[in-house]
Amino acid sequence: MTHTDIQLELRGDIAIVRLARAGKRNALSDALILALRDTFQNLPDTVRAAVIDGEGPHFCAGLDLSELKERDAGQGLHHSRMWHAALDHVQQGPVPVIAALHGAVVGGGLELASACHIRVADTTTFYALPEGSRGIFVGGGGSVRIPKLIGVARMTDMMLTGRVYNAEDGERAGFAQYLVPEGTAFDRAIELAQRIATNAPLTNYALMHALPRIAEQPADHGFFTEALISGIAQSAPEAKERVRDFLEGRAGKVTKG
Template sequence: MTDADIVQYDLEGPVAILTLNRPEKRNAVSDRLISVLAEQVARAQAEAKAAVICGNGKHFCAGLDLAEHVKRTPIEGVHHSRLWHRVFDQIEGGTIPFFSALHGAVVGGGLELAAATHIRVADATTFFALPEGTRGIFVGGGASVRVGRLAGVARMTDMMLTGRTVSAEQGEAWNLCQYVVAEGEARQFAIDLATKAAQNAEMSNYAILHALPRIADMARGDGLFMESFVASMTQTSPEAEERLNAFLNKTAARLSHPSS
């Protein structure tokens, strides 16, 4: 299998689709896969306006390839963890929104990867888990920050201490995913969402990806102050003027109730 095969890359209009392709290993993340994923993420940010990450086979990603991890020295373990941090930061803090289409196992490093994406769509077969405690190890791909903030420290502690699995429906309630769809429908649903996001103004998308998480970390007054500057930057752009005029002239689509 070539590097291009281990993380497949497709471009559908403005949307890049990155597919993990180690189905015989439940798409476990090897050193080779994480390096190729970094390359494909950079390519997507150069070519597309939004991206989807999904997995071939029966599972999205069953986590770290333990066969590689078991022989690492402590300092090698640190360097390995920091590599994952850099790649997942590239996804979360890049230039375009990333969506993940989840099915089957979203476990350990697989959940860490999904948590780095901005929107997560799970199908009915999805289950989430952080079994590191039962393996005698600790999360190393960013879960202590990202999953802890999504689901809460108490729930993450439960998952790590007990090895419990969480269904797609429970995962939605815990904010591990934002959508739950029927089996086999997550990929297309995520592509449809990414296509919608790709139509937004580039400055608006960038502000959403970068300002919102920073404002969440700020004191209330600081966050409101930053919001004013970001709002001014987006609202005074030529593209914003064009889109706002289209709304005022009733040539832009109107919102409707979700049931319709």
């Protein structure tokens, strides 16, 4: 499937979703955001993991400011909620999503990256939230998702001062879980997606949907939710088969990485 702003490629059970506005540094227009929503809403049932990549030298340079219109408060509210709904389909969709980061991961691009489950950055990657200097505020879920990666204090500093994180400092701060050489983020993201696709689907679903909720619950609620999800996951036929394979020596043991 091809959209003006999005390219979808299927490699077996891996979906590659590529932002295709290289001439605009993959800046997020409303059309691109809606294309992301539609793409993740309509992934084929055969897909087990997805990778988001950006065409050209940048992952995503943020909101397309040429579309920033004079909106009243109500229109601005509904516009932000449209972005929330679209990126929820990335974070809370059917499969884990890996972001392959390179070049600019700025503003709305960082909001998109933070909606993914794993982020792989190469050494060209840099992160910024310039909304503060432009007289606006994040509106695509960044105030919820980004502090969970780097903390409120770091995000506040970025927006107040315009601070830019390079790839190395960004990995240490928590923007990405992996840092790889220039030009290799996509290949590493595909490798991780292929590994994730071999997991039991119910376990992947629990990690995407239950774990974030458990982390925000009071401890006694979290323990109870964990017990419920654990019981459900281990009751799946595939889980029982995998445990049998391990007990009977047909599955590999954990070794040092």
